[in-house]
Amino acid sequence: MSKLLYIQASPRRQRSKSIAVADAFIEAYKQTHPHDQIVTFNVFDALIPDFDGPVVQAKYAILHGRQQSKKQLQVWKDVERVIEQFTSADKFLLAVPMWNFSVPYRLKRYIDVLVQPGYTFSYSQDKGYQGLVIEKPLLAVYARGGEYAASSEAEAFDLQKKYIELIFGFIGFQDIRSIIVEPTLQAGPNVADAKRQEAIDTAKEIAVGF
Numbered sequence: 001m002s003k004l005l006y007i008q009a010s011p012r013r014q015r016s017k018s019i020a021v022a023d024a025f026i027e028a029y030k031q032t033h034p035h036d037q038i039v040t041f042n043v044f045d046a047l048i049p050d051f052d053g054p055v056v057q058a059k060y061a062i063l064h065g066r067q068q069s070k071k072q073l074q075v076w077k078d079v080e081r082v083i084e085q086f087t088s089a090d091k092f093l094l095a096v097p098m099w100n101f102s103v104p105y106r107l108k109r110y111i112d113v114l115v116q117p118g119y120t121f122s123y124s125q126d127k128g129y130q131g132l133v134i135e136k137p138l139l140a141v142y143a144r145g146g147e148y149a150a151s152s153e154a155e156a157f158d159l160q161k162k163y164i165e166l167i168f169g170f171i172g173f174q175d176i177r178s179i180i181v182e183p184t185l186q187a188g189p190n191v192a193d194a195k196r197q198e199a200i201d202t203a204k205e206i207a208v209g210f
């Protein structure tokens with residue numbers, strides 16, 4: 001039995017295009033993987049600790065081999081809880097809206113908690129950086145109001161897919177698949193609906209062999 005972690009990063013819920021496509025993936029996945037466990041959360045609801053002064057100090061205490069203070073140990077437990085939930089999964093599904101050419105701030109906050117030396121990546125003089133979350137597939141569903149086609153002028157503005165692939169690649173993911181739903185706004189509702197349906201069909205196909 002595998003565990004699939006489904007992370008939603010849109011607060012728009014019923015109206016979200018990325019969630020609609022990811023939900024269709026989940027429905028198809030359930031039919032072909034009836035015994036798998038699916039854990040779903042939305043980064044806008046989930047308890048994700050602030051990555052503020054005490055947590056940063058706790059991180060640097062680990063980095064520099066210093067003992068953590070009582071307060072640091074306490075705040076670090078919340079970071080470890082988030083990481084443990086993530087690393088205990090075998091497969092990953094992300095529903096990601098584009099916000100200001102990148103990802104919503106709550107997803108960035110989640111990533112800032114997740115990406116920690118000694119937990120999700122390591123560094124050594126001889127080996128350099130190495131991702132520790134290995135041999136696990138990830139499917140990211142990206143929704144954008146505009147269009148950012150490869151080789152177009154707009155492509156340079158796409159810091160959403162590039163960032164997700166870079167940061168999850170950094171912590172070890174090699175099998176990162178993607179579905180893009182675009183444009184969800186720019187060309188009007190008819191085009192948006194057609195693109196959404198196209199993406200749902202693709203999601204259902206991918207789910208079977210995921």
Ligand SMILES: Cc1cc2nc3c(=O)[nH]c(=O)nc-3n(C[C@H](O)[C@H](O)[C@H](O)COP(=O)(O)O)c2cc1C
Nearest residue numbers: 010016017018097098099100101143144145146184
């Ligand atoms: C705060 C905010 C910022 C946005 N920034 C962009 C943007 O930079 N480029 C773009 O193409 N669309 C942008 N959009 C539109 C969303 O990408 C679009 O509505 C997409 O469908 C959102 O995903 P969702 O439907 O899953 O919530 C923005 C929307 C919001 C709410």
